[in-house]
Amino acid sequence: QVQLVESGGGLVQAGGSLRLFCAASGQTFGDYSMGWFRQAPGKEREFVAAISGSAGRTWYADSVKGRFTISRGYVKNTVYLQMNSLKPEDTAVYYCAADRDYAGPSLIEYDYWGRGTQVTVSS
Numbered sequence: 001q002v003q004l005v006e007s008g009g010g011l012v013q014a015g016g017s018l019r020l021f022c023a024a025s026g027q028t029f030g031d032y033s034m035g036w037f038r039q040a041p042g043k044e045r046e047f048v049a050a051i052s053g054s055a056g057r058t059w060y061a062d063s064v065k066g067r068f069t070i071s072r073g074y075v076k077n078t079v080y081l082q083m084n085s086l087k088p089e090d091t092a093v094y095y096c097a098a099d100r101d102y103a104g105p106s107l108i109e110y111d112y113w114g115r116g117t118q119v120t121v122s123s
Contacts, residue, residue: 001026001027002024002025002026002027002028002032002098002111002112003024003025003026003112004022004023004024004025004096004097004098004112004113004114005022005023005025005096005114005115006020006021006022006094006095006096006114006115006116006117007020007021007022007117008020008021008081008117009094009117009118009119010118010119010120011120011121011122012086012119012120012121012122013121013122014086014087014088014121014122014123015085015086016086016121017082017083017084017085017086018083018086018119019080019081019082019083020036020080020081020083020094020096020117020119021073021078021079021080021081022034022036022078022079022080022081022096022114023073023075023077023078024077024078024098024112025077028076028077030053030100031053031054031076031077032053032077032098032099032100032112033050033051033052033053033098033099033100033102033103033104034050034051034053034070034072034077034079034096034097034098035047035048035049035050035051035059035070035096035097035098035103035104035105035110036048036049036050036070036079036081036094036095036096036097037094037095037097037107038090038092038093038094038095038119039092039093039095039116040089040091040092040093043092045095045107046061046107047059047061047105047106047107048060048061048064048068048081048094049061049064049068049069049070049081050070050103050104050105051070051071051072051079051103052103053100053103056072057103058070059103059104059105061105063089064083064090067083067084067085067086068081068082068083068084069081069082069084070082077098079096081094083119086119086121087121088121088122088123089121090119090121091119091120091121092118092119093116093117093118093119094116094117094118094119095113095114095115095116096113096114097110097112097113097114098110098111098112099111099112
């Protein structure tokens with residue numbers, strides 16, 4: 001089993017920045033692709049960004065391109081999400097996801113999920 005734990009959420013004013021962190025632990029053999037998704041109240045969970053396990057290829061939702069950056073940490077199977085120029089519409093619970101075989105924006109392909117961290121952007 002693989003466990004994911006997110007951290008770094010909080011309350012920030014519009015235009016500010018936050019950096020989220022996610023670490024995978026447990027039976028993490030090899031390099032996992034990792035992604036970030038978010039879910040606002042009353043809305044479906046949506047893709048934010050993803051990074052592949054080996055080559056480091058990245059994907060971004062159109063709504064965050066140019067503002068958010070996903071990167072891998074120095075420790076294997078860790079990932080950051082740097083969020084700049086935050087907007088009130090970025091307010092959501094942000095979830096980290098991981099998968100051994102899939103990398104990309106499709107939510108249903110990820111096998112492992114964290115419990116989420118709240119990001120609130122005030123106007």
